[in-house]
Amino acid sequence: MKAPLSPERFESQAAEALNDTQLQDALQKATGLFAEKRGAAVDACEEWDSLREHARLIKEHTLLHLDEYLENFAAQAEASGVQVHWARDGEEACRVIEDIARNANATRLVKSKSMTTEEIHLNKALQVAEIDPVETDLGEWIIQLAGETPSHIIAPAIHKSKEQIADLFVEKLAIEPTTEVEELAATARKSLRRHFAEADLGVSGVNFAVAETGSILILENEGNARMTTTLPKIHIALMGVEKVIPRFADLAVFLRLLPRSGTGQKITTYQSILTGNPRPSDEEGPNQIHVVILDNGRTGMLAKAVTRQALNCIRCGACLNVCPVYQQVGGHAYGSVYPGPIGAVITPQLTGIEKTSRLPFASSLCGACRDACPVGIDIPELLLHLRAEIISRQSRLSARIAFRMWAWAMVKPWRYSLSTNLARAFPFLLPVGRWKVNRSFPGLAPNSFRKWWKDSS
Amino acid sequence: MVEGFLMTEARAEILNRIRMGLTAARAEEGFCYPAEVSGEQVGIPPIPQSTALVDIFTESLESVGGFVHRCGPGEGDVAIQELLKELQVERVAHSGVPPGLEELLQVEAGVSSAQWGIAETGTIVLTSDEEQSRLVSLVPPIHVALLREDNVLPNLDEALVEVYRDNPADMSRAITWITGPSRTADIELTLVVGVHGPRQLHVILEAAQ
Numbered sequence: 001m002k003a004p005l006s007p008e009r010f011e012s013q014a015a016e017a018l019n020d021t022q023l024q025d026a027l028q029k030a031t032g033l034f035a036e037k038r039g040a041a042v043d044a045c046e047e048w049d050s051l052r053e054h055a056r057l058i059k060e061h062t063l064l065h066l067d068e069y070l071e072n073f074a075a076q077a078e079a080s081g082v083q084v085h086w087a088r089d090g091e092e093a094c095r096v097i098e099d100i101a102r103n104a105n106a107t108r109l110v111k112s113k114s115m116t117t118e119e120i121h122l123n124k125a126l127q128v129a130e131i132d133p134v135e136t137d138l139g140e141w142i143i144q145l146a147g148e149t150p151s152h153i154i155a156p157a158i159h160k161s162k163e164q165i166a167d168l169f170v171e172k173l174a175i176e177p178t179t180e181v182e183e184l185a186a187t188a189r190k191s192l193r194r195h196f197a198e199a200d201l202g203v204s205g206v207n208f209a210v211a212e213t214g215s216i217l218i219l220e221n222e223g224n225a226r227m228t229t230t231l232p233k234i235h236i237a238l239m240g241v242e243k244v245i246p247r248f249a250d251l252a253v254f255l256r257l258l259p260r261s262g263t264g265q266k267i268t269t270y271q272s273i274l275t276g277n278p279r280p281s282d283e284e285g286p287n288q289i290h291v292v293i294l295d296n297g298r299t300g301m302l303a304k305a306v307t308r309q310a311l312n313c314i315r316c317g318a319c320l321n322v323c324p325v326y327q328q329v330g331g332h333a334y335g336s337v338y339p340g341p342i343g344a345v346i347t348p349q350l351t352g353i354e355k356t357s358r359l360p361f362a363s364s365l366c367g368a369c370r371d372a373c374p375v376g377i378d379i380p381e382l383l384l385h386l387r388a389e390i391i392s393r394q395s396r397l398s399a400r401i402a403f404r405m406w407a408w409a410m411v412k413p414w415r416y417s418l419s420t421n422l423a424r425a426f427p428f429l430l431p432v433g434r435w436k437v438n439r440s441f442p443g444l445a446p447n448s449f450r451k452w453w454k455d456s457s
Numbered sequence: 458m459v460e461g462f463l464m465t466e467a468r469a470e471i472l473n474r475i476r477m478g479l480t481a482a483r484a485e486e487g488f489c490y491p492a493e494v495s496g497e498q499v500g501i502p503p504i505p506q507s508t509a510l511v512d513i514f515t516e517s518l519e520s521v522g523g524f525v526h527r528c529g530p531g532e533g534d535v536a537i538q539e540l541l542k543e544l545q546v547e548r549v550a551h552s553g554v555p556p557g558l559e560e561l562l563q564v565e566a567g568v569s570s571a572q573w574g575i576a577e578t579g580t581i582v583l584t585s586d587e588e589q590s591r592l593v594s595l596v597p598p599i600h601v602a603l604l605r606e607d608n609v610l611p612n613l614d615e616a617l618v619e620v621y622r623d624n625p626a627d628m629s630r631a632i633t634w635i636t637g638p639s640r641t642a643d644i645e646l647t648l649v650v651g652v653h654g655p656r657q658l659h660v661i662l663e664a665a666q
Contacts, residue, residue, distance in 0.1 A: 026645070033646050047502055060491040064482065067475045074468075076625060086468040138652055139643035155643060162645050185641060185649040192653065197558055213625035223639040223654030226595050230631070231558070241471065248621050252501070252614040263642070266517070267578040267613075270654075271634035273620065278630045283555040283589040285631055295471045302478030304485060 005149070005335040007347060010358040013333040023159055027330050030158040034321040037264025038372070045260060055253050056376035059312040062246055063302065069211040069244045070293065076214025077291055080276025085292045090120030093294050097122065097203065097236055098129045100290055104234055106131070106200035110192075112218070112225035113137035114205025115153055115315055116238050116294060118337045119350070122203070133203070134195045136224035138188050145172050151331030151339065153317035154262050159330050192224070202228035202286070206239035207314070208254055209291075212247045215275040216291065219258060219268045226270055235286040237274075241298050242311040254314065257374040261316035297350035306385045310346050312375040319369035319379060325362055334359060341369035345382045353390055360386040402431050420448055502577060504611040510576040511662060514609050517579030521637035522650060523658045533603045533663040537568060540601060540659060550597065552583075555590035567593030571602040571635075571660070574609040575616045580636040581660060582616060584629035591633050600635075600655040607665040 005013060017023055042048050062069055074084045087093035101109065109126065111117065111133050123144070126133045135144040139156040143149065146168055150156030157165070162179050169175045175187055204225055208217040216237050218225045229235050245254065259265040278285035301307040320326045320340030331339035336347040336356065344359040360383045369379040409419040423430055424444050432441055482488060504513065515525040528536040541549060544566065550556040552569035561567075569588050571581035581602050583591050594600045610616050620632050639654025650656050 030646055045502065057491050064479060064490060067472050067479065070475070071472070080626070080630075086471050088467050088470055092467060136653070137643070138641045142643070155646070157643055158646065160644075162647070165644055181644045181647040182649055184644055185652045189652055193562065197562070213621070213628065215625070215628070221640045221642075222652045223595050224652075226591075226633065227653060230592060230595075241475070248625075249614065249617055252612075252617055255613055265521075267580060267634075267636050269521075269636050269638070269640055271580075273632040273634070274630065275625060275628045275632075276630050278585065282585050282630055284592060285585070293471070295474065299471065299474035299478050302475060303481035305482070305488070308482065 005332055007335040007356040007359050009335060010333060010362050013335055014329040014362070017329040017333045022161055022164075023330055024328075026159055026161060027327060030152070030155065031321045031327045034155075034263070034317070035372075038261060038318055038321065039264075041260040041264040041266065045256070047256075048260075051253055051256055052374055052376055055257055055374060056312060058245060058250055058253065059375055060309075062244060063242070063308055063311055066241065066244070066302065069246055070241060072211040073209050073214055073244050074293070076212070077216075077276065078214075080214055081289070082214065082276055083288065083290045085290060087292055087294045087296070089296050090294070091125075093120050093238060093292050093296070094122055094125035096292050097238070098125065098131065100234065100236060100288075101126075101129070101131050101201055104200065104288075106234060108195070108199045109133045109201045109203060110136050110195050110199040110228050110232065111140070112202070112204045112220065112228040113140050113156070114203070114238060115150070115338065116205050116240055117203060118150060120238075120294065120296065122238075131201075134192070134199075136192050136195065136228060137220075137222060138185060138224075141188060141192065142168065145169075149332070149337070152320060153315050153338065153340075153342075155317070159332065196227045196231050199228075199232040201234045201236065202230075202232040203236045203238065204228050206237050206243050206291070207258065208251060209239055209244045210246075210248050210251065211244050213275055215248065215273055217251065218272045218274070219255075219270070220272075221263070221265075221269040223270060226272055229272055229274060230285055233286050234288045234290070235274075236290045236292060238292045238294060240294050240296070242313070258314050258316050261314075261318040261372070261374040297352075301349050306378075306382055307349060309377045310342070310349060310382060312377050313342055313346065314375055315342075316374060318372040318374065322368040322372045324364055324366060324368070329362075334362065341379045341383075342377070345377075345379055345386065348386055348390075353386065353393070357390045357394065360390065398431075417448075417450070420444065424448075501612055501614055504576060510609045510611060511606050513576040513611075514574050514579055515662070517576065518637065518658075518660060519579070521579060522640075523579060523637045523660060525660050525662055527662045528664065530664045530666045533605075533661055536661045536663070537601055537603060540661065541566060541568075544599060544657075546599060550590070550593045552588040552590045552593045556593070561592055561596045564593075564597045566599035566601060567595075567597040567655075568601045569594050569603070571604040572608065573616055573619055574604045574660070574662075575611075575613060575634075576609055577612040578636055580616070580634050582620065583633045583635065584620065585631040586629040591631065594633065594635060595639075595654045598651060598655055599657045599659070601659045601661065602635075603661045603663060605663050605665060609662075 085096045135141045142157040151159040206216045326340040348356040409415045546566040548564040550564040573582040638650040641652040
C-alpha cells in the first residue's frame with residue numbers, strides 16, 4: 001500500500017507527480033483553463049483593483065476587531081434561533097458535530113463542499129462515531145468514492161481523468177462503462193438524490209458570515225449545498241473565525257471577487273443567504289440550525305501583520321492556478337489539506353512548523369500568487385517570514401559557522417579576495433554539496449573580475 | 458451541563474486568544490489602524506444609462522445559459538402556460554403549494570415567482586417569505602420563474618439593500634440567488650448543466666403596468 005501523503009515528504013511526492021504523465025496532462029489543462037478564465041473575468045472588470053483594495057481593507061479592519069465582530073455575529077445568530085458553538089481545535093469541532101448528531105439520533109448525513117471540514121478530518125471522525133457522511137459536491141463525491149483527498153481548493157478531483165472516474169463508477173456503482181462526462185454527472189445526480197431524501201443531517205461550510213445580521217452565505221454552482229441546507233431537518237455549518245465580515249452591504253465586494261477569482265464567473269449559480277432558524281410559517285428548511293465557529297490555530301496568526309494577512313483568504317484557489325510549482329506538482333504533493341501557495345503559508349501556521357517545514361520552500365517566490373490574490377495577501381513575504389522562522393529554529397551548527405565565516409569574509413575587501421582565491425585553489429571546500437543535487441554548479445571563473453579589471457586598465 | 462460548561466469555556470478561550478493576539482498586534486512596530494471602510498461603496502460597475510435594465514438582465518442571464526421570455530403586463534400566467542406546453546411539460550409543482558418530496562422528485566418543472574432580478578449578473582432572487590417552496594426551483598429539471606420588469610435592479614449592491622429590509626429580524630430566513638442552470642465542471646473542467654439542480658432556467662419577464 002502507498003504511504004499516506006505527508007508534508008514532510010514534499011520532495012519525493014513532487015518527484016512522483018512529475019513522473020505521472022496523466023497527472024501532468026490534467027494539471028496543465030486545469031490550471032491553464034482556470035487561470036485563463038480568471039484573467040478574462042478580471043480584465044472585463046474595470047473596478048478590479050479598487051475592489052481588491054477595498055476587500056483587503058475590510059478584512060484588515062475586521063481582523064483587528066475580530067473579537068467584537070465574532071461576538072456580534074454570534075449574538076445576532078442566536079437571537080434568530082441559531083445555536084452557536086465554539087471549537088478551539090478540530091477535534092473539539094468534530095465532537096460538537098458528533099454530539100449534535102447523537103442527540104438527534106441522526107446517522108445519515110449529507111455534506112456540501114467545505115475545505116474546513118477537510119481540515120478537521122470530519123469524515124473520519126464521523127465514521128468512527130458510526131455516522132455515515134456522504135459528500136454531495138460532484139468532485140468531493142468522486143474523491144470520497146476513490147478514498148482520496150482533494151487536490152485543489154475549488155476543484156477537488158481535477159487530478160483525475162474522466163476515464164479514471166468512469167472506471168471508479170463502474171467499480172463502485174456498477175454503471176455501464178462510459179466516458180461521457182454528461183452521463184457521469186447524471187449518475188451523480190441520480191445516486192445522490194436518494195441520499196438527500198433520506199439524510200437526517202446536512203453539514204456545510206460557510207463562505208461569509210455577516211456580523212451585522214448573523215447571516216451565513218454559501219456560494220456554489222451545482223445546487224448540492226442548497227439541498228444540504230434545505231432538505232435534512234438539521235443543518236450544521238462549520239466556519240473558521242476569519243469568515244466573519246462586518247456588514248451585510250460588504251457582501252457586494254466579496255460576491256464580485258470570489259467567483260471571478262475562483263472560476264472566472266461573474267457570480268456563482270447559487271448564493272444561499274441564511275439568516276436564522278426558519279420561522280414557524282416557513283414550509284421548508286431545517287428545524288435546527290447550528291453554526292460551529294472554529295479556531296484551530298487561526299488566532300495564533302493575529303499578532304503580527306505579516307502572518308495576520310493570511311486570514312484574509314477567501315479560499316478562491318486563484319493562487320494555485322497561477323503557481324508554477326502547483327502547476328507542475330499538483331495538490332497531493334504538498335501532503336497537506338490546503339495545497340499551493342496559500343497552503344504553504346497557512347498549513348505551517350495551523351498545524352505547527354515541525355512537520356510542515358518543507359512547504360514554505362516549495363515556491364520559486366515569483367510573486368504570481370500575490371498578483372492573483374483577490375484580497376491582497378503578500379504570499380511571498382509570508383513565505384520568506386516562515387522560511388526565516390524555520391531556519392532560525394533548525395539551523396545546524398555547521399550552517400551557523402559557515403554563515404559566520406561568510407559574514408566575516410564579506411565586510412573587508414582583502415578578506416573577500418582571500419576567500420575567493422582560496423575557493424579558486426580548493427573548490428572542493430565550497431559547502432555546496434546538497435545544493436548540487438538538483439542543479440549544476442557553474443564553478444568559479446579562472447580569474448577574478450578584479451584581476452581582469454586591473455590587467456586591462 | 459458538562460457540555461454547556463465546555464461550550465462557554467471554548468468561547469471564552471477563543472475570544473481571549475483573539476484579544477491577546479490583538480494586544481500584541483497593536484504593540485507591533487509601525488502599527489496603525491486601517492481606515493474605516495465598512496459601508497462605503499466602491500468598485501460598483503457602472504450600468505450604461507442608454508441600455509434598459511431589462512436588456513442588460515437578459516444579456517447577462519443568457520450569457521450563462523438561462524432563457525428569458527418577455528410578455529406584456531398581466532400576461533405572465535398565460536406566458537408560463539404557453540411555455541410549459543411548448544416544453545411538453547405535464548407535471549408541474551408551484552412554489553405557492555409546497556409539494557411533498559416524492560412529488561417534487563416526480564414533476565418535470567417547478568414554477569415560482571422571483572422577487573427581484575439583478576441586471577449586473579442576470580440573477581433572480583427568491584425569498585422564503587414569498588416563495589413557500591424554493592425547492593421547486595431546485596429539484597425538477599426545469600425551473601420557470603416569473604419576474605416583473607420593474608423589480609429588476611441594477612446591481613448586487615441594490616439587491617443587498619432590498620433583501621436587508623433595514624432590520625435583520627425582518628429578513629427572510631432563506632434568500633436564494635439563482636443565476637442560470639445548475640452547473641459543474643468537476644470532471645476535467647468540462648461544463649455540464651443540471652448536475653443537482655435544473656438543466657433549464659426560464660425567466661418570464663412581465664412588463665410593468
